[in-house]
Amino acid sequence: MTVAKQRDTKPSAKTAFVTHDHAGCAAGTLHRAQEAAREKGVRMTPVRQRALEILLEEHRAMGAYEVLDRLAADGFGNQPPVAYRALEFLVENGLAHRVRRLNAFAACMRPGEDHAPVFLICRACGAVAEAGADEVRSALLDAAARHNFTVERATVEALGLCPRCVDGAEAVL
Amino acid sequence: MTVAKQRDTKPSAKTAFVTHDHAGCAAGTLHRAQEAAREKGVRMTPVRQRALEILLEEHRAMGAYEVLDRLAADGFGNQPPVAYRALEFLVENGLAHRVRRLNAFAACMRPGEDHAPVFLICRACGAVAEAGADEVRSALLDAAARHNFTVERATVEALGLCPRCVDGAEAVL
């Protein structure tokens, strides 16, 4: 089937800002996330999977309450902990990320790959891309080392304009 | 006077995690912040200055409500906007930074210097250091450029253990 072909396609790492077969992109990522969960021995329950599917619908970050509304509409609980717990599970297990600048969550595009994500957030269209950036991470570790600081987790987020919005958007800085 | 000598001392860039003359450190930074505000033509009103002084008391980040309590105790208003407005002013004018991981604010140690701050946040003692890290910034810009993304603002924060806490703190990762 044609979907299966898309499913195992390696992501091009810059899909978020260009038009692409997102149905296949999302299905493939979901599939890889399920695989990662299975290998990790954690349970991908219905709420959790649905929450991930919701995050995967678009390349943008969603607030917990927005996810909650969607989950509730699908027959799951409608209280904050329902969404927060599902999202926490996804983040803990590397299937989603928290985007601190937006107080929101985004599906991970490389589930199970143990990567160091850098987020590129378009302030005009809200698109969020997950850029792999080992150089950023190692530069950060170097800087920390100069202060004798031991890094355990890092947040790297850039706000700006994606290639589609860079023309025709008013400057902010 | 001895304070004046401290006031114009350039910060060593790694003061936060080592014992130092913090009274002089704070006074000097406040002085430089006032200077920066004057040069920029913005008004350092009483609330704003007091808010900065409060942030400068320790090398850690403070929540808006914590700052608010302190301001209220000093006779200023006791409603959230009082603190948020003062903090927003400080951030907008480069006299303080927002630490997103903590939903908190920290005084800038290089007011008026137009720098690219990287925060090192100790999860054990709460100390926050502002590490200059041009390499991190340029690596981030490179990564963004590969996606044709235009960076306007960036957040780089590392959570971990400072040199004083690295011994005798349980692992978390």
Next chain:
DNA sequence: CTTGACGTGTGATTTTATAACATACATTTA
């Protein structure tokens, strides 16, 4: 003196996140 920009005070509300407890389901153990 009047106008308008800016800053501050205050009450109310919105948005984001957790605490605490009860119930349901699943996996192990007997």
Next chain:
DNA sequence: TAAATGTATGTTATAAAATCACACGTCAAG
């Protein structure tokens, strides 16, 4: 299978963080 145990979900309530909307005061330009 039945009991026991751990894990997941549902629900009520509350806490924490941030913003809105409006009134009042100050000060400097016209």
